[in-house]
Amino acid sequence: MLPLPQLLAELVRRPSVNPMGRSDLPSEILYESHVTAFLEEQLRELGCEVTRQEVMPGRDNLVATYTPPTPAPFSVLFEAHQDTVPVDAMTVEPFGAKIEGGRMYGRGSCDVKAGGACMLTAFARLVKEKPPGSAAVTLAFTVDEEHTFLGVQDLMRSGVRADCAIVAEPTLLNIVNAHKGVVRWVLETSGRACHSSRPDQGVNAIYRMAWLLNGLEEYAIQLQNFAPDPVLGPRTLSVGRITGGVSPNTVPDFCRIDIDRRLVPGEHPQDALRNLEGYLKGYPGIDFVFALGQTHAACPPLNPAHSGQLVARLGAVIDSVVGKHTVHSVPFGTDASTVANAGVPAVVFGPGDIAQAHTKDEWIDLEQLEPAAEILFRFACGK
Ligand SMILES: [Zn+2]
CATH class of the missing domain: 3.30.70.360 (Alpha-Beta Plaits)
Structure with missing residues (x-):
């Protein structure tokens, strides 16, 4: 697996723009297929089982599973979306992945290719190190989160389940447990x-x-x-x-x-x-x-009532890596509520600040990447 900044750069360089109902965007930057192909290649190199779920023609969810050699004490779903919002009026090269002053710039660098890269890194480490007592992990990269949430709905409809789920969005390594x-x-x-x-x-x-x-x-x-x-x-x-x-x-x-x-x-x-x-x-x-x-599928509310145990466990792991965390709500919708509605307690967690998502100079603080991957790895290890 590539080191984290390079892995993220590879993802940013592959456009995966969600047209969000518009028809005036250049076709070569649209949809998730280039990101899907790259992620699939990375997962296959790890030697793990990978399946594609066609959500719409040319738009596939990717699902990989890690089953530990010893019986797993619990299971967890890591979920990140592959798509980004459009790139109109951006003041930085949207697919350049330029690094400057400890930041990487580009569409999706923050929302949410960084979170996806950290999940893939933690997953790859589990596959390689096979730590005893670790969880069974399902890693899912979904499509269409930025518009109509179709990818995560198909994912849950396909029967993917776990004891708990962490959904990637920029939270500055804090925990989001509620949204409308x-x-x-x-x-x-x-x-x-x-x-x-x-x-x-x-x-x-x-x-x-x-x-x-x-x-x-x-x-x-x-x-x-x-x-x-x-x-x-x-x-x-x-x-x-x-x-x-x-x-x-x-x-x-x-x-x-x-x-x-x-x-x-x-x-x-x-x-x-x-x-x-x-x-x-x-x-x-x-x-x-x-x-x-x-007009299209709803994003349900994320109810904090069902994720208390998960918040406590993830919070302890975050503290062990970065020393502190907060638990809070956000005003925007995420894939976590659809996962939670299927009966899997879910929270939102990831590197980067939502304030930089969808902006004209979207960027991510690269210092957040390693701790995020470490937190996800330790969580799956049951530590
Ligand atoms: Zn997002």
């Missing part, structure tokens, strides 16, 4: 188009949407009345985009809005959708048909 969930909905109204000089002959879909928007604003205020989650705060709803109509001189027959709903532990995306639909159907003035639906 997010679900996105689209709400559409239809009407009847006609010339704007005779609006009485048409039905205006934008006016209809206005009634719904009033209802949504009131609903969002009502959500604040629920007791907030003690750690994560209130459940929220926000309307983020509106489209509709074709020209000023046409009564619009179509309007659409996009809604973002943040869920707290205990809430379920489907229930939240049904609840809103019922509310809007009963809202004054809404005597017309509308369509409300989910």
Whole structure:
């Protein structure tokens, strides 16, 4: 296995941009396949069993397993995503992996190729050293975390399980045990188009949407009345985009809005959708048909109630390597909640600072790499 900075550089140099629904990006930088091929090669060189799971054409999860020679006292899943966000307006070479002042620059250097490289390094060390009493380890590199979380959903649907899981994201070597969930909905109204000089002959879909928007604003205020989650705060709803109509001189027959709903532990995306639909159907003035639906798979909330033991064990290992750690929540979604929802207690841990993720000069502090790999290795050793 390559030394950590070189391994990370190899990953950064291979673009794995998630287009996130856009169609204006150059195809040669899109999707995870180059990273997948490189990781597969590294894992095969270790001599371990590797399988690909096709999530979408040309986009595969990679799953490797380490089974220790003696019966494993426990099992752990290490999970990292392969994709990155796009590279528009970056002020550093996105795939250059340039090192300067103890930092490596490039898209994915922080989120989350560094975390993935540390997991691979710890895994390779286990395979080589076979320390007695170590865990059985599944190492999974998933696709599509930055957009619709499809990779981790397929991973868990495929039956991958463990006693606990560590999901890589930049946490500055601290533990993240809670975050809100997010679900996105689209709400559409239809009407009847006609010339704007005779609006009485048409039905205006934008006016209809206005009634719904009033209802949504009131609903969002009502959500604040629920007791907030003690750690994560209130459940929220926000309307983020509106489209509709074709020209000023046409009564619009179509309007659409996009809604973002943040869920707290205990809430379920489907229930939240049904609840809103019922509310809007009963809202004054809404005597017309509308369509409300989910645009893509939800990221559930990460509930800290199920990971207490894991947090204690990982925390002790972090302390043994770097002397201190914090346990906290974050405002963004991760793959950990989908893993946890499948019954595997999961936390988020990794090198680097989320403040540098997705930025125009994304970088990682290289000093975080070795401790991160050491922590993951020791955790798997049961130390
Ligand atoms: Zn990430």
